[in-house]
Amino acid sequence: MNKINPIQDTYFAAVGDVHGEMYLMLAILDKIQSKLNKSISFVLQVGDFEPHRNYADVMTMDAPSKYKKLGEFHHFYTKNYQFPYPIYFIGGNHEPYGFLDRLPPKVTEIASNCYYLGRVGCLELAGLKIVGVSGIYKAKLFDNRPPISQINSRSNSDYIGFTYKEINQAIDYQKTDILLLHEWANNIVAEKDQEILSQYLPRRKYEEIGNEYASYLIEILQPRLVLCGHMHFPYRNSLSFPDGNSCHICCLANVTKGREAMAIFHLSSQGKITEIPIH
Ligand SMILES: [Zn+2]
Structure with a gap:
């Protein structure tokens, strides 16, 4: 079900x-497809x-109350609308974990053409091995996160972090083509870019960039692409591994920023991944 075979070139x-x-x-995405004349x-x-x-799901999301909105997913859940291509997502720090954590611990279709990878998930698409880890680093949750059955008596923020067990689970997947993370790794900003980022981002946000466990995952899994x-905030960089291979780092903005939230990749029939300019 989660396999798409590479026929020729894939985008x-x-x-x-x-x-x-x-x-x-x-x-x-539709505009980008038309402009490139390619199908995703x-x-x-x-x-x-x-x-x-x-709304019951919204109430299990960690966020200030002004951001607790139902949004549009329910139109897809109730089948009024359908995603035109398969969408695979990991969890961030603003998610209805009261819903997501009660799903089976595997890649799960939660609406037609819409798949949650779980707290840690691995799938194969177009011959690419893709690993995703949900959540962000929170020191107090890293050793243990309370069971989801306790969420009503806990703060929703007790569910937004990944645990060391989940990092180890991701490591067990070994060599990976694409790694999906919510929070940036702490070593991905090139020295030459640090000043620009520190000017653009609020000071507190800049100081909080990245976590060491994401860096560790990149080092161990040696992905060709990290998202x-x-x-x-959009950012691109490239990291080199000791064996000479390199990894394209692609950090994306939020969708209200339009194309800065998007990246398009070409996968050649030989399996090479290249980001296509869309701006
Ligand atoms: Zn966000």
């Missing part, structure tokens, strides 16, 4: 934080997707 998209704005995401085979989404089925969201 796929990566999308940053959606925050429930499904129609905006689809409209931007699948979409990889890096968390803060906000797939709320109802991140969370900062609502």
Whole structure:
């Protein structure tokens, strides 16, 4: 079910934080498809997707009350609308974990053409091995996260972090083609770019960039492509591994920023992944 075979050349998209704005995401992707005159085979989404089925789901999301909105996913859940291509997403720090954590621990179709990878998930698409880890680094949750059965008596923020067990589970998947993370890794900003980022981002946000466990995953899994969201800021870099291979780092903005939230990749019949300019 989760396999798309490479027929010839394949194009796929990566999308940053959606925050429930499904129609905006689809409209931007649609414009890009028309401009490039290419069809997207699948979409990889890096968390803060906000797939709320109802208000009860919204109430299990960690966010200030002004951001607790139902959004548009429920139109897709109730089958009034359908995603035109498969969308695969991980969880961010603003998700209805009261819904997502009660799903079986595997890649799960939560609406037609819409798949949640779980807290840690691995799938194969077009011959690419894709690993995703949901959540962000939170020191107090890293050793243990309370069971979801306790969410009503807990703060929703007790569910937004990944645990060391989940990092180890991701490591067990070994060599990976694409790694999906919500929060950036702490070593992905090139020295030459640090000043620009520190000017553009609020000081507190800049100081909080990235976590060491994401860096560790990149080092161990040696992906060819890493996709991140969370900062609502687009950034690209390339990292080199000791064996001479390199990794394309692609951090995406949120969908209200239009194309800055998107990236399109060409997968050649030989399996080479290249980002296509869309701006
Ligand atoms: Zn976000």
